[in-house]
Amino acid sequence: MRRTTGLLPLLLLAPLAGSSWLGCHAIAGIEDRTFVPPKEENTDPPPVSEACTSYCDAVMASCTGENQVYSTLETCHGVCAALDPGDPLEPVGNTLACRARQADLAGRTGEPSVHCPAAGPGGAGVCGSNCESYCALQAASCSPEFPTQEECVAMCAGLKDVEAFDVIENHEGDTLQCRLVHVSSATVEPDEHCRHASLIPVEPCVDPAGTQPGCEDYCQVVMTSCAGDLAVYESREQCLSVCSALAPGGAEDRTENTVGCRKYHAYSAMLDPVTHCGHAGPGGDGHCGMDNDATSTGNCASYCRLLEAACGEMYDAIFTAQEECEIACSAVPGAAGDSGYAVASAEGDTLACRLLHVSRAFDDPGACTAALGEDPCL
Known part of the structure; x- marks a missing residue:
């Protein structure tokens, strides 16, 4: 006879165990649950308004070739969504209504070169200023570089504005129009284009290596960014004179x-x-013209170059070579780099005072004596 003593208790307990297991699940309601997969994130673009559809269809049809203002229809939709709708009965200002009017005129008048720039993202001074539009689009699509729109618009004035607008031609280069091209694209692809649209030149909105900067462009930037107590020139004319040397x-x-x-x-x-x-x-200030050695600094190299250009006769009577001028200059307080030159603080026995007066000497030769350390640079 086979022994079943060990197996019998297990057989007797099995129904109870199964009943208990089912009971726990029944209490929890687990047998009624079904797996629900998570909803997929909706990546579809937002619906395009009727007004934007009408505007973009018109501007893409009327502004083509060298007058094209949007790279794609999607970009037009992105910019349009960020615009103030405006009033179609009074189509003015930095609004969609104004741009739609200009797009319509571009098609009906046969003068796209006149109306397409205003129909585009910048507004071209007809539908808002280019800077006003650029700053508004940057704030809508990217991380703003300035706390307020007013500050952005003020700094934007330092950018080169070529006035005409061609999305292909203006895709690169150090211009406001290049930034408008990329801030427009940023309404659709911010990760790719926001950095290109920065006020500070970033590829592709830069001039090619080897391009000689013009004095007009330099002075436009520096007179915009360095103002008030931090101004480094007293006038645009003074800036242009110094730049030319x-x-x-x-x-x-x-x-x-x-x-x-x-x-x-x-x-x-x-x-x-x-x-x-x-x-x-x-x-x-020792950054554009690095310190050369113990006897010459970047400030002195610049000062002596400007002194020779503005006060040639007096310079020649004192120095026989640039090196002599730089050695003498290095002993003047404030000759070292990072001295923080500004017109407002350029006074007394300092190189800053001499730099201010040598800058003046291009238009006023009487300033040469002060540029050489006479009153008031004592």
């Missing part, structure tokens, strides 16, 4: 004693004027 250099310059380097720092001053305005000024 400096080596132009290239757009890629960062430390050279050139206009290119100063323009780079003038742009940087848009976001950090306290740090960069001195570097963007006539002396370079």
Whole structure:
């Protein structure tokens, strides 16, 4: 006879165990639950309004070729969604209504070159200013670079505005129009285009390496970014005079004693004027014209170059070579880099005072004596 003693208790307990297991699940209600997969995130673009559909259809049809203002229909929809709708009965200002009117005129008048820039993202001074539109689109699609729209618009005035607008031609280059192209694209692809749309030049909105910066462009930037107590020139004319005596250099310059380097720092001053305005000024402040050795600083190299250009006869009577001038200059207080040049603080026995007066000497030769350390630079 086979022994079943060990198996019998298990057989007797099995129904009870099963009943208990089912009971727990019944209490929890688990047998009634079904797996519900999580909802997929809706990645479809938001619906396009009737007004935006009408506007974008018109502007894409009427503004083509060299008058094209949007790279794609989707970009037009993105910009349109960020615009103030405005009033179709009074189509003015930085509004969709104004742009729709200009797009309609571009088609009906046969003058796209006249109306398409205003129908585009910038408004071209007809439907808002280019800077007003640029700053509004940047605030809508990207992380704003300034606390207020007013500050953004004020700094935007330092950008080169070529007035005409062509989304293909203006896709690159250091212009306001290039930034408008990319801030428009940022309404659809912010991760890709917001950085391109920065006020500070970023590829592709930069001039090609080797491009000589013009004095007009440099002075436009520095007179915008360095103002008030941080101004480094008393007037645009003074800036242009000083600039004409400096080596132009290239757009890629960062430390050279050139206009290119100063323009780079003038742009940087848009976001950090306290740090960069001195570097963007006539002396370079040891950043545009690095310290060469113990007897010469970047400020002195710039000062002596400007002194020779503005006060040639007096310079020649004292110095036989630039090196002599730089050695004498290095003993003047404030000759070292990071001295923080500004017109407002350029006084007394300092190199800043001499730099201010040598800047004045281009238009007023009487300032040469002060530029050489006479009153009031004593």
